[in-house]
Amino acid sequence: MSISTEARPLPLPSDQDASGRTLGDEEIRRLTEAIRSGTLTSTKGAFAKKLEARWAEMNGSQFAYACSHGTAAIHCAVAACDPEPGDEIVTSPITDMGALTPILYQGAIPVFCDVDPATCNVTPATVERVLSDRTKAVIVTHLFGNPCDTSAIVELCRSRNIAVIEDCAQAFLARHRGQAVGTTGDIGAFSLQQGKHITTGEGGLVVTDNAEYARRMFLFINKAWGYGDPQPDHYFLALNYRMTELQAAVAFAQLDKLEDVVDRRIELAENLTAALSGTPGISTPLVQPCDVHTYWKYCLRVDADVIPGGTVALGAALKQRGIFSAPRYIQKPAFECEIFRNQRTFGSSRWPFTLARPEAVDYRREAFAGTYEGLDTILVLPWNERYTDEHVQYIAESIGACVSELKGELV
Numbered sequence: 128m129s130i131s132t133e134a135r136p137l138p139l140p141s142d143q144d145a146s147g148r149t150l151g152d153e154e155i156r157r158l159t160e161a162i163r164s165g166t167l168t169s170t171k172g173a174f175a176k177k178l179e180a181r182w183a184e185m186n187g188s189q190f191a192y193a194c195s196h197g198t199a200a201i202h203c204a205v206a207a208c209d210p211e212p213g214d215e216i217v218t219s220p221i222t223d224m225g226a227l228t229p230i231l232y233q234g235a236i237p238v239f240c241d242v243d244p245a246t247c248n249v250t251p252a253t254v255e256r257v258l259s260d261r262t263k264a265v266i267v268t269h270l271f272g273n274p275c276d277t278s279a280i281v282e283l284c285r286s287r288n289i290a291v292i293e294d295c296a297q298a299f300l301a302r303h304r305g306q307a308v309g310t311t312g313d314i315g316a317f318s319l320q321q322g323k324h325i326t327t328g329e330g331g332l333v334v335t336d337n338a339e340y341a342r343r344m345f346l347f348i349n350k351a352w353g354y355g356d357p358q359p360d361h362y363f364l365a366l367n368y369r370m371t372e373l374q375a376a377v378a379f380a381q382l383d384k385l386e387d388v389v390d391r392r393i394e395l396a397e398n399l400t401a402a403l404s405g406t407p408g409i410s411t412p413l414v415q416p417c418d419v420h421t422y423w424k425y426c427l428r429v430d431a432d433v434i435p436g437g438t439v440a441l442g443a444a445l446k447q448r449g450i451f452s453a454p455r456y457i458q459k460p461a462f463e464c465e466i467f468r469n470q471r472t473f474g475s476s477r478w479p480f481t482l483a484r485p486e487a488v489d490y491r492r493e494a495f496a497g498t499y500e501g502l503d504t505i506l507v508l509p510w511n512e513r514y515t516d517e518h519v520q521y522i523a524e525s526i527g528a529c530v531s532e533l534k535g536e537l538v
């Protein structure tokens with residue numbers, strides 16, 4: 128069956144409402160249980176603890192903690208490393224701001240490294256280029272669900288005593304060389320925000336095998352109050368980043384659905400990849416043979432030498448057919464945002480940027496060729512486990528038709 132892509136846009140399920148979410152009776156049942164218990168704080172309730180135990184088991188990790196947001200999860204991971212003010216944390220300029228601001232709140236300096244334009248992920252070579260004797264940690268974002276080469280990055284960092292934090296907000300159940308992302312480095316951080324593989328509206332999770340990091344993360348979530356200690360105190364500066372029992376009840380039910388969500392996203396993505404193969408000017412996601420990409424989004428690369436107007440023109444043409452893609456993903460590299468350009472932090476102090484080595488905050492364009500090329504060429508398609516084969520066929524045919532149109536071919 129061929130679908131006319133111009134005559135009738137086919138509505139696609141969206142992760143912003145029930146059409147593209149797996150929230151159902153199981154979540155309602157668990158939520159009701161939590162409410163009827165009358166205990167909505169995770170310091171006393173059962174759900175956050177059950178969620179943490181199950182998430183640790185699913186990852187094969189020794190420790191897992193629930194927290195309020197993905198941003199909080201990254202903050203816990205950074206705080207676990209306990210940087211001195213002015214220490215450096217290497218990170219990607221193509222990520223969510225929630226992966227970056229915790230570094231500054233913890234008094235450390237985000238040092239951006241370039242990415243591979245083919246995946247927009249950081250690589251061992253780009254990380255190595257910016258390491259210094261002040262580097263305390265490296266945060267890798269597995270962008271769109273496609274794993275970074277963490278094994279080589281970990282190797283690079285081990286001998287220098289640098290921690291590796293994996294930002295898995297977009298990469299639930301992705302695997303690098305057979306191992307779950309989040310467990311290939313020292314700490315894994317996840318987000319349960321509305322648009323992620325599974326959701327509680329807002330929420331976060333962290334995993335680690337390191338008892339010291341685990342202890343610090345548990346405390347950091349809890350205002351550093353030593354729950355369960357013989358003589359508890361507030362041991363260090365920390366916030367209340369707790370998940371509520373309401374969120375934990377929903378997350379606990381969502382976990383049971385995660386494997387099916389991921390399997391279906393992969394199956395659908397592989398179908399689109401097959402359908403698009405041979406489309407001139409379009410490159411489908413580059414996944415290493417030893418890795419499993421779990422498709423938070425489906426990211427195309429568009430060659431503007433072949434398709435006039437490139438990613439922006441293709442995005443606009445797809446919009447006419449009801450497909451709302453994101454050319455560039457983010458409009459500019461993170462270091463071009465005012466927070467970094469103007470060092471807007473605490474009052475007018477510019478702290479902690481005042482402690483930075485000049486090279487660490489030098490955002491010269493030449494050092495980020497891969498980043499600019501990557502952003503100029505990517506087109507990010509929303510992806511969802513509720514797509515049917517007909518939806519994928521519609522997307523593939525729309526892309527084909529738009530490419531032909533832009534090339535001035537008869538369609």
Ligand SMILES: Cc1ncc(COP(=O)(O)O)c(C=O)c1O
Nearest residue numbers: 196197198223225226296318320
């Ligand atoms: C890669 C990445 N890191 C961190 C975050 C922050 O997570 P949250 O929005 O749950 O605070 C997100 C989510 O948007 C993300 O995509």
